[in-house]
Amino acid sequence: MAQLNLKQSDFEPIEYSEVEAEKIARESTSFWKDAWRRFKKNKLALFGVAVIILLGIMSFLGGPISGYNYYSNDLINSNQPPSGEHWFGTDQLGRDIFARTWYGAKISLFIGLAAAFLDLIIGVIWGAAAGFFGGKVDEYMMRIADILYGLPYLLVVILLMVVMPQGLWTMILAMVITGWINMARIVRGQVMQLRTEEYVMAAQSLGVGKGKLLFRHLIPNSMGPILVTLTLTIPNAIFTEAFLSYLGLGVPAPFASWGTMSDAALPYLQYQPYQLFFPSFFIVLTMLAFNVIGDGMRDALDPKERN
Amino acid sequence: MAKYLVKRVGFILLSLFFIVTITFFLMQAAPGGPFTSERQLPPEIEQQLNEQYGLDDPLHVQYIDYLKDIAVWDFGPSFKYPAQSVNDIINRSVPYSLILGAEAIFIALSIGVLLGVVAALKHNKFGDYTAMVVAVLGISVPNFIMAALLQYVFAMQMDALPVARFDSFAHTLLPAVALATTPLAFIARLMRSSMLEVLSSDYIKTAKSKGLSHRVVTYKHALRNAIMPVISYLGPLVVAILTGSFVIEKIFAIPGLGNEFVESITNRDYTVIMGTTVFFSVLLLISILIVDLIYGLIDPRIKVAGKGGGK
Numbered sequence: 001m002a003q004l005n006l007k008q009s010d011f012e013p014i015e016y017s018e019v020e021a022e023k024i025a026r027e028s029t030s031f032w033k034d035a036w037r038r039f040k041k042n043k044l045a046l047f048g049v050a051v052i053i054l055l056g057i058m059s060f061l062g063g064p065i066s067g068y069n070y071y072s073n074d075l076i077n078s079n080q081p082p083s084g085e086h087w088f089g090t091d092q093l094g095r096d097i098f099a100r101t102w103y104g105a106k107i108s109l110f111i112g113l114a115a116a117f118l119d120l121i122i123g124v125i126w127g128a129a130a131g132f133f134g135g136k137v138d139e140y141m142m143r144i145a146d147i148l149y150g151l152p153y154l155l156v157v158i159l160l161m162v163v164m165p166q167g168l169w170t171m172i173l174a175m176v177i178t179g180w181i182n183m184a185r186i187v188r189g190q191v192m193q194l195r196t197e198e199y200v201m202a203a204q205s206l207g208v209g210k211g212k213l214l215f216r217h218l219i220p221n222s223m224g225p226i227l228v229t230l231t232l233t234i235p236n237a238i239f240t241e242a243f244l245s246y247l248g249l250g251v252p253a254p255f256a257s258w259g260t261m262s263d264a265a266l267p268y269l270q271y272q273p274y275q276l277f278f279p280s281f282f283i284v285l286t287m288l289a290f291n292v293i294g295d296g297m298r299d300a301l302d303p304k305e306r307n
Numbered sequence: 308m309a310k311y312l313v314k315r316v317g318f319i320l321l322s323l324f325f326i327v328t329i330t331f332f333l334m335q336a337a338p339g340g341p342f343t344s345e346r347q348l349p350p351e352i353e354q355q356l357n358e359q360y361g362l363d364d365p366l367h368v369q370y371i372d373y374l375k376d377i378a379v380w381d382f383g384p385s386f387k388y389p390a391q392s393v394n395d396i397i398n399r400s401v402p403y404s405l406i407l408g409a410e411a412i413f414i415a416l417s418i419g420v421l422l423g424v425v426a427a428l429k430h431n432k433f434g435d436y437t438a439m440v441v442a443v444l445g446i447s448v449p450n451f452i453m454a455a456l457l458q459y460v461f462a463m464q465m466d467a468l469p470v471a472r473f474d475s476f477a478h479t480l481l482p483a484v485a486l487a488t489t490p491l492a493f494i495a496r497l498m499r500s501s502m503l504e505v506l507s508s509d510y511i512k513t514a515k516s517k518g519l520s521h522r523v524v525t526y527k528h529a530l531r532n533a534i535m536p537v538i539s540y541l542g543p544l545v546v547a548i549l550t551g552s553f554v555i556e557k558i559f560a561i562p563g564l565g566n567e568f569v570e571s572i573t574n575r576d577y578t579v580i581m582g583t584t585v586f587f588s589v590l591l592l593i594s595i596l597i598v599d600l601i602y603g604l605i606d607p608r609i610k611v612a613g614k615g616g617g618k
Contacts, residue, residue, distance in 0.1 A: 150322055154550040155587060159330065162572055162580065163337045239449050246451050246554045247569050262452070266558065269455060270463050280452045288447035295443070 035224075038300040045296025048289035055105055055286060062102025070095065070103035071254040079272055088278045091264065100256040101278050107257040108238050108286070111172055115237035118176040120230050123183025124219065130184070131191030132214055142188065149181045157240060161249040168251055175240055179233065186229050190222035224301035231294035235287035242283055258283045315599070319592045326588045327377055327581075331370055334577040360384065373581075382582030387574045393582035396567050403473055404556070404563035408548045410479055411486035415544065419491040420537060423498020424530065430503060438495060445492025451554040454485035458558070471560040482559040490547045494537055502533040535606055541598040549587060 029037075039045060063069065066087065074094035082089040088097035130141040148156075160174035194200060195218065203217055219226075238258075244250050245259030246266075253260070258279040265275035348356075357363045361372060376383060382393035426438035448456075461481060462470035469478045505511065506529055514524045552565030560566075564583060571579035 147322070147325055150592075151326065151588070152546045152550055152591065154553075155584065158553075158572065159333055159580070159584065162575070163333050165338070235447070242449060243451065243554060246557070248573055262455075266455060269459055273459055276455055280455065284448050284452060287449070288443065291443060291447050 035297075035300045039296055042296040042299065044292045045300075048291075048293040048296070051285060051289040052293070055282070055289075056109065059102050059105035059109060062105070063099050066096055066098040066102075068096035068099040070100045070256050079268075079275075081272075082274055089272070089274050091261075091275055092268065097261075097275065097278055100261060101258075101282060104256045104258045104261055104279060105282065105286075107168070107251060107255060108241060108259070108283070111168070111175075111241045111257070112234040112238040112286075112290075114172050115175045115179060115240075116230050116233040118172065119180045119183050119233055120226070122176065122180035124187050124226065126180065127184035127187030127189075128191050128214060128219055128222075131188035131195070132210075132218065134192070134195075138188070142185075145181045145184055148178050149185070151178070153178055154240065154243065157244065158247065158249065161244060166249065166252045168255070171241065171244065171249075171251065175237055179237070183226070183229055183233070186225050187219075187222055190225055191218050194218050194221055224297075228294055228298045228301065231290055231297055235290040235294075238283065238286055238290075315596055319596065322592060323585070323588060324374075327374065327585055328370075330581050330584050331373055334581055335366065337575070337577065360386075377585060382585070383578045385571075385576055385579050387571075387576040387579070393579050396579060397564060397582065397586055400562055400564040400567045403561055404552055404565060407473075407479060407482055407486065407556070407561060407563060408545075408552065410483035411490075411548050411551075412544060414483055414487040415490040415494055415548075416537070418487075419494025420498050420534065422491075422495035423537075424502055424525075424533075426495065426499040427502035427506060427533075428525065435499075438499070442492040442495040442499075445488050445495070448488060450485050450488055450551045451558060453488045454482065454555055454558045457481045457485055471558075473559070473561040473563075482555050482561060485558075486548060486551045486555045489551070490540075490544050493547075494540060494544075497536045497540055498533065501536045502529060505529050505533040535602075538598070538602050538605060541601075542595040545591060545594045545598075549591065 068086075072095065074090065076094065077086070077090055078092055078094035080086050080090040080094075086096050086098065088101060091097055091100070126141060126145070130138045130145075156178045157174045160177060161171065164170040164174065191214075200213065200217055203213055208216070241250065241257060242259030242262060245257060245263045248263075250260045250263065251257050261279035262276055262283070265272065265279070269276055354363075361369060364372070373383075380394070382397070385391045385393055385396060388396075422438045422441060426435045426442075429435045458470055458481065461468045468481055469475075472478055473482075511524060511529055514528050519528075549565070552563060553569050554565075555561075556563045556566035557569050564586070567579065568583045568587075570576075571583065
């Protein structure tokens with residue numbers, strides 16, 4: 001047994017003052033600070049963020065660095081394997097794949113971000129309105145969403161792309177027409193759940209108006225699931241873009257996206273595999289990065305996993 | 308039960324009506340007529356063709372005719388291949404797609420569940436990390452890239468499996484694996500989290516403290532309860548396999564329905580697009596109904612024929 005060394009002075013009362021008692025030892029932390037602290041611990045998610053930032057920068061710098069543009073043909077130098085001259089090689093028409101890859105990054109990332117952002121706006125407004133007003137309004141609004149949700153997403157997008165003229169914005173539009181429903185359902189669920197919380201009741205009894213209640217309390221508190229859904233929508237949109245390109249419904253030439261580049265390279269897989277490798281690699285890398293960011297955010301923002 | 312079924316079938320018919328209507332008017336709005344081509348037809352011939360296919364009728368007459376035909380499962384003629392009806396095309400190609408789809412579903416379910424269970428049992432150990440890395444990769448690698456990768460490695464470099472077509476069992480392996488990749492990864496993740504949740508529940512502790520063997524606890528008590536979320540994923544699984552078949556069948560040159568659908572899009576063959584879309588929708592709605600019924604049978608907490616008419 002260890003011997004305790006106790007002195008007389010240890011038993012004397014410590015000085016006590018009101019000020020001392022009210023002092024907060026640790027800096028107070030908000031929900032977002034706390035979430036960020038947990039997100040930072042997730043190495044994989046940080047890697048994802050770094051990849052996306054790097055891809056974003058390269059999508060602007062990549063073209064100028066290579067010294068080539070994405071559309072000029074050079075038929076004498078077609079199908080060159082990667083070399084010091086053409087870092088990623090050249091394609092069937094002698095276009096520099098390095099330059100095309102970064103131009104494609106711009107297009108693919110733009111489609112992903114634009115589709116996700118439009119989904120966010122429509123989904124949040126629709127879902128929040130349905131969840132907030134409840135009753136008949138909710139029933140009608142969600143019935144419309146259910147009919148659209150019952151159809152397979154890709155099938156609807158394909159049918160719309162057949163009907164509409166090919167182009168960047170029509171593709172985004174086709175994705176958004178059914179893409180917002182997922183967001184709307186999640187926001188509605190959150191809002192309905194939060195509406196019964198005490199703090200909402202407290203706000204209501206203090207006389208807070210409907211608009212303020214929605215935008216000040218309900219939507220900000222649903223931000224966690226909204227952000228996670230948003231992050232996971234982006235890889236889905238990038239996937240859809242590439243998928244449509246494989247069906248010949250992608251962005252029209254001479255635009256390059258990762259999807260159209262992969263599609264064009266597929267028939268030459270046996271002899272020029274590098275033509276398929278580069279765009280495919282970046283599709284996978286981007287989707288992977290957004291997926292791990294989304295997973296990391298879900299873990300960081302989930303109050304149940306707080307530690 | 309009967310009341311629930313009637314209600315569900317009614318809802319399916321209503322959804323189908325919407326789908327048929329939407330696709331009909333979408334295809335009407337599509338640019339170009341069915342006989343638009345680089346070679347201009349003489350107006351008399353075009354007139355005769357329009358008459359033969361009923362295209363000179365007013366729109367609402369065409370629409371009602373189409374509804375009547377669909378009701379008796381007649382999808383009309385193909386405009387690009389005049390000797391064939393859409394029914395012929397569907398009947399000819401569906402068997403290939405069914406074999407491929409069934410194989411992919413089997414792979415996704417069996418390996419996905421296995422990976423998820425292994426990950427949960429070895430929680431936070433090497434097995435868990437490996438399984439989850441496989442799962443994250445599986446979600447991030449699109450099926451068409453997986454298909455090209457498999458073709459390159461197994462068919463072109465190793466020469467172990469045929470690169471395309473659909474003649475023997477060996478031909479089916481690569482496309483089925485490519486098709487199964489993404490759903491497999493989803494199932495593994497679902498299975499892992501639900502297994503982890505079940506393994507920490509009280510009745511598992513009870514079973515363990517009763518002295519039941521590790522095996523009985525894992526397979527009889529935990530697995531049976533943890534598999535429920537996977538069963539409810541079967542609907543989305545069918546959707547994923549079906550839409551995945553569009554690109555996979557194209558890449559592997561399989562004469563299935565997905566390939567025909569893509570072909571009809573390239574050819575702008577509107578009756579075939581409409582017919583296959585309706586057929587896909589019927590297939591999906593029925594398989595989702597079957598999944599719901601199975602769910603009710605397996606999970607005693609859900610009563611399919613509940614008091615409120617199965618609400």
